[in-house]
Amino acid sequence: MPKKKTNKAASKRCHLTATGKVLATKAGKRHLLSSKTRKQKRNMRGTKLLGSETQTKTIRSMLSA
Secondary structure, three states: OOOOOOOHHHHHHEEEOOOOOEEEEOOOOOOOOOOOOHHHHHHOOOEEEOOOHHHHHHHHHHHOO
């Protein structure tokens, strides 16, 4: 049986914490920024925890090599 490959798209967008939670970058900070308020742009910085259990399981399976 061949080894399972890591999904490269998922590995570039998300990463796992030490406790197994999934961190992902926030969306919406690429273009059309002039129409967004300072508060919106400030809140799009950094990463966020994926809340849904199904999302977390899916991403974790894609990242496990």
